[in-house]
Amino acid sequence: MITYQLVIEGSYFSSASFDKADFTPESLICVDQSGIIDRVISVSENDYQTVKQAAIDNDILKKVPSGSYLLPGFTDLHIHAPQWPQAGLALDKPLNEWLNTYTFPLEAKFKDLNYAKKFYQSLIKELLANGTTTGLFFGSVDTNANLVLAKICAKLGQRAFIGKVAMDNHDQTPDYYRDETSQAALSETESFITQLQKLQQETGADLTPVITPRFVPSCTDETLQGLGDLAQKYNLPIQSHCSESIWEDQYAIDRFNLRDAEVLAKFGLLTDKAVMAHGTQLSDSDLELFEQKQTAIAHCPISNAYFGNSVMRVQAAQQHHVKVGLGTDISGGFSPSIYRNMQQAIMSSQMLQDSGQANTRLSASNAFYLATVGGAKALHIKSGQIKAGFKADLQIVQDQYFELSSNQASEIFERLVYHTNKENIKQVYVAGKLVHNNQGENNGK
Template sequence: MENLVIHGTYFTSKNMNEVESHEDHLICIDRCGTITRTLSPTNDEYSQILNDARQEERLIELKANQYLLPGFIDLHVHAPQWPQAGLALDLPLTDWLNHYTFPLEAKFADSHYARYVYQDFVHQLLSHGTTTAMMFGTIHNDANVELARQSIMQGLRAFVGQVVMDNPEQTPKYYRNQSSTTALHATEQFIKKIFALAKKTSLTVVPVITPRFVPSCTDEALTGLSQLARQYDLPVQSHLSESDWEHGYAIKRFGI
């Protein structure tokens, strides 16, 4: 039996280019929060399920101007930058990173601070309709695991990346991996911890290989991360050509 029934109009994707609406339908949800089926008014069980849910107070009736939508998917969000959202927009990328963002992200070495920020961050994503997010974390293992844990606790489908930045020429001493070796070891430990969390939940939580961008990583780190991606069959995220500086740096370094 359905634990909850929603009655009204919902929208869903028909394919990559089309969206379709379904009016006066029933959306049936089980105790785990999973949609088990949807019923149109022409379905033989429609009236019985609608009446039973209404009598047993398991029915949510959408108003004429209310619609049910699929959860939004955020394909790129920096979780540790939540405290400066909408702020610190006055500098070009390389100056912005060093003046505002690297100092902020370095604070996530404090796991209590990470829990405080990420608890609110995940809540805000969900409250605005985002149910899946591809996220950058920081270089800190414990903080990134906390981001995954908060996602599981609050019900967010999470793809979490432990940032790698080991290039001493382009990253500050106070916020960088000590070496490519330590960066790769920390990344693999993070992967194993997220896999362990994933075994304990029905929600999707996936570790993501995350070289921050070309300037932040040595060749050794990039090569090692690619090997981890293949070994564990994981997605990879990074940045590409965010600014003239980054674009020019990559061309100069790799000659392409």
């Protein structure tokens, strides 16, 4: 008999498809020593009581309380880690002013590693407390600060994909915060890759380096090409922004006589391991290119309401078989909660529908899929679902209106999507390890 590290008894919700979230009543979720769900045993199966008793005897049974439910952990596909101190600040300003007056000066402060440690510690704790088990992070220009972020993720148990930001175009970046040359941008990126890989081997933490051109305007041609070459050399994920705004789209056309997506493809930066943020201005031909390259989109609905000049067409991306997940875009988005972004994704899609674009509306099931399965597929990790063979990335969530409202599964699910806040997230597990506990000193047992 397999020795488990954890057995959770409870009812759960998990996406069956883009349009459907399944509810499964009382089950045992059995997590093996490597953090993978080995079995999900329904109460009707013959060995349910035997496995449960063995878990009790070994003090590894966790019972989900009545009125609470097990959900997969969330993947956040777009986080600017050094922007956490300004979340919610100056969102009424134009993008250019927001970047140059607030954002770039803030990111430059992270050269101070004590400053970096303080805020990265706060950010990672906050993300875990909000049910985010995997994060895709833009770091800063500074390699050492990015390694501080990685060490904190390792210590606190966050699965992290982290990129050293490359930005060397002197026309579009401030003199106090940039890579001075293309050679510096590329050598520092490669240095970060090798150091993070070494840290991953030393700690055993789930850390992955990511090739990260800030976006097309901030990089020279030489840097864009060099980053594409590094992604191929090391077989790494890539992250950037694509068609986030009318200005960004037009910039690519003016400089290259190509659309933003075409520029990224030209330099080898649209791959099946690439995640491009926002995409509010993506055309049908862009989506066809994304489909061809198997590139994913990080949909950031809160941020897009401020800076995107439009609503990202999730349903159109789905029809093109383009992978889509959710991102908070700290701090273009003010909230570290994927729940809050699920809600905004649904609301924004209704506005798109009301503007006359047919078949654009999203449901709670659609948004939940993006938060779980969509994000995991974008990063090629077997997570986001509660089923055998998947990583035990889990959250135990309290339905705060359990005693007042309907107990029909479909209505419980919608309440969880629309009403869950940080206080309702009682425990969070990454690969079967408890990384956040909001249940008091008894550790939830």
